[in-house]
Amino acid sequence: MEPLLRVVNLKTYFFSEDKIVRAVDDISYSIGHNEVLGIVGESGSGKSVSALSLMRLIDSPPGRIVDGKVLFDGDDVLQMSENEVRHIRGNDIAMIFQEPLTSLNPVYTIGDQLMEPLTLHRGLTKRQAELEGVQLLTQVGVPSPAERMKSYPHQLSGGMRQRAMIAMALSCQPRLLIADEPTTALDVSIQAQILDLMRKIQQEQQSSMIFITHDLAVVNEMCDWVNVMYSGRIVERASTRTLFTSPKHPYTWGLFDCLPRIEEKQGIRLAPIHGQPPNLARMPVGCKFHPRCPYAFDRCVEEEPPLFNMPDGQTVRCWLYDNSQTGESARVETLRESNDVRTHDEAPVILDVKDLTKHFPITSGFLQRTVGQVKAVDGISFTLREGETLGLVGESGCGKSTAGRTILRLLDPTSGSVMFHGTDLASLDSKKLQEMRKRMQIIFQDPYSSLNPRRSIGSILAQPLKIHNLAKGKEVGEKVADILQRVGMNPEHAGRYPHEFSGGQRQRIGIARAIAANPDFIIADEPVSALDVSIQAQIINLLQDLQSELGLSYIFIAHDLSVVRSVSNRVAVMYLGQIVELASNEGLYEDPLHPYTRALLSAVPTVDPTGARASSRIILEGDVPSPINPPSGCRFHTRCPYCFSVCPEVEPLLLDAGNEHFVKCHLYDPNYSSAAPPKAEALVSRGRELNPEPAS
Ligand code: SF4
Ligand code: SF4
Known part of the structure; x- marks a missing residue:
């Protein structure tokens, strides 16, 4: 049977005065009826441009489809009149974008x-x-x-x-639905809802789908076939099962090795792909991946490999599969073994947060009268020990970033205390606070917006050294060079400006600035969420190396539960301004107690080819309610699958279940748990075993 869509030698280039960017460079593939194809790749791999080209949605100028065929049901979309294309777009092919707004x-x-x-x-x-x-x-x-x-x-x-x-x-x-990163901007519980919906619709309507994503785990759960793209080319194509059990291209190996996995214990050293993706306007000769490939040999630098055909329809663009070469036996498997993780139970507490709240007033009218409060952070308590990493997780609007900023007094708390090395930060005047700031720093998600574009990197890094009197004269330059080296950058880069660096390098600069004043405590606020996976692993490893070299303590704020698992000793889960569960890494991931934590963990897609976790997924209904008027009683009751009579009425206590595991839920409270619904029996009986008491 003729496939629904056949793409043949498609090339889409972008032209400017002095350069040509080959965003999509000679790609061919097909999609059968009722089939889901995943296109996976990092930023700049050409995955979105290739999809836009199918619908002739490339802005021209500067872009142009310079060659190829897009055969939809046998007719070439690239040869159709504007009217015919419009008809196809309205009736046969539809597109969903990342940001619907x-x-x-x-x-x-x-x-x-x-x-x-x-x-x-x-x-x-x-x-x-x-x-x-x-x-x-x-x-x-x-x-x-x-x-x-x-x-x-x-x-x-x-x-x-x-x-x-x-x-x-x-x-x-439509007979073909193209979804371009449709869940990337969504929280994990909402992502699970949307993926579930798209899967159902595709099956009901027997339509075909192209699913574009940077996330291999989403591909694993959604797709029948996968194209892996790099530098505008398909470097590997296979059925999902084959790709996830027997990947063949060194880039695909690298993608799997650098991923933190939710099912793996803390302490796994990720194996990043070294270097940066190439500049599409100045592509390397030969294999486009050779500057980053640990298996490259002479031929790779001189000649571009063709796609080699393998069994089961798998194709791979790599010279290792030429007859004279060793193929996949060349692969050096990265051992995903967990190193011993140091415990910090005996280490001194450096940070003690008690009943911290941060409310923002909502004003209205001519007189700007206060008409309500956004309860962004509402009574959180925890401690942080020397050398420890505490993960702070939760979905958008849960208050995790506000909590981080309030702890550092970048925002003034509404109430509660933050004791840092025994000093209450709320009581410090601005001079004393400035002194203390030397010891506590922050790394932001988007380093670009936090680095002054008009100052060189050297001057950005010199600033904290001068403010805190840590170096003078010639010493400043020497210290800047030393800090740049520590974060894996060339000291000669000190004279360059932020825009001259890639996202990953800018995050290294953000980290360099944070460690410049020799702090002992750093809040990392979503430090890797804007980065591609290969770069993300480099930054995670860097943060961990710096922690052991400099004895740093971290609060690691993130929405990605796999990343948090790989870096944190303990984890706090936030929902609508409150901590609903706090436990050791193992306690939280192996024995989650709170219904919200259980749902969040189950919603994370994985690269496990057996799909075992997907079958036990808990899909939460609805959205996170507004923190302006949070639900009464237990704040999670509007979405909780186990909600029972007392939940909307009475706010649960934070219960101490032993082993530093705390949970805020009536199912574990002996005063209420007997009224819980039968479907909550497993959780209630776990509560009986643990016999928790109200936390002091
Ligand atoms: S062709 Fe050479 S450089 Fe390219 S992926 Fe294969 S081994 Fe690596
Ligand atoms: S207190 Fe009730 S609503 Fe809240 S998490 Fe527990 S069971 Fe669910």
Whole structure:
């Protein structure tokens, strides 16, 4: 049977005065009927441009599809008239983007935008289109669909907007759905909802799908076939099962080796892919991966490899598979063994946070009267010991970043105390606080916005040295060179400016600035979430090396539970401004107690080819409620699958379950647990074993 889509030698280039960027360079593949193809790659690999090219959505100039064929049902989309392409876009191929807010029109209601293609392409009357719109929103799980038809995009949450976007894409029952990073901007519990929805729809409608992502674990759970892209080329193609059990390309090996995995204990040393992805305007000769490939040999530097055919339809672009070479036996498997992790039970406590709250007033009217409070952080308590890493996790809006900033007094707390080395930070005047700042630093998610673009790297790093009187005159330059070396950068880079560096290098500079004043405590706020996986592993390793060299203590704030598992000694889970569970790394990941933690952990997609974890997934309903007016009683009760009579009425106590494991849930409280629903029996009986008591 002819495949639904066949792409042949597609090339899409971007032209400027002095250079040509070969974003997609000679790629060929096909998608069968009712098949899901994953396209995976890091930034700049060409995965999104290749998808936009299929629908002829490349901005021209500067972009142009310079060669190739896109055969949809045998007809070449690239040779069609504008009218014919528009017809295909409306009826046969639809696209879902990463950030629906930019692709939904802000001045039209969701209903208007849903009904337009129905009247235009399917010839429905206005009334019929309205009914069909409500039906589509129901199908994608939007609550109160008739109401939502009247809402504007900004009135919906991120997850709801993505559902509305999917409803729009489905409105004309496309035969091919192209989803470009559809869940990347979403929290893990919402990602699980959307992936589940897309899987169901694809199966019900027997349609085909192209799923573009940087996340191998999402590919594992969604796709039948995978194209791995690097530098505008497909470097490996295989069925998902084959790719995840027997990857063949050194780049694919590297991608697997550098991934932190949620099922693996703390202490695994990640194996990053060295160097940076190439500049597409100045590609290396020969194999495009050779500057980063540990297996490169002479031929790789001179000649570009073709795609070699392997059994089961797998193809791989690598000279190792030429007849005279050793193939996959060349692979040096990275041992994913956990090193002994030092315990910190005996180490002195350097930070003691007690009942910390940070509320932001909401003002309204001419007189700016306070009409409410955003309870961003609402009574959190924990300690941090010397040399320890505490992971702080939770979804957007849970208050983890605000907590970090309030601890450092970048924001003034509303109440509570933060004792740092025995001194209450809230009581310090600005001079004393400045002194103390030397010892506590922060690393931000986006180092670019926190580095002054007009100052050289040397001057950025010299600033804390001078402010804190740590070096004078010639010594400053020497110290800057030393710090740059410590973070794996060339001291000669001191004269360059932030824009001259890649994302990963800029994060190294952010780290260099944080360690310049010799702190003993650093808050790392989502330090790797903006980076590609190969670079992410480099930065995680760097942070861990610096910790053991300099004896640093970290609070590691992140939404990625696999990353947190690989770096943290203990982990605190936050929900709507409160800590709902706090435990050792092993305690939290091997024996999670709180229903929210259990759902979060189960929602994380994995690269396990058996799919064992996916079958036990707990999908939470609904969105995280607003912290302006959090739910009464247990704040999680509106989404909790085990919610029972007492939960909306009484706020749970934080219970001490022993072994430094704390949980805030009535299921473990002997005063209430007997009324819990039968489906919570496993958790209640675990509570009986642990016999927790209210934390002191
Ligand atoms: S062709 Fe050579 S450089 Fe390229 S991936 Fe294979 S071994 Fe590495
Ligand atoms: S207290 Fe009730 S609603 Fe809250 S997590 Fe426990 S069971 Fe769920």
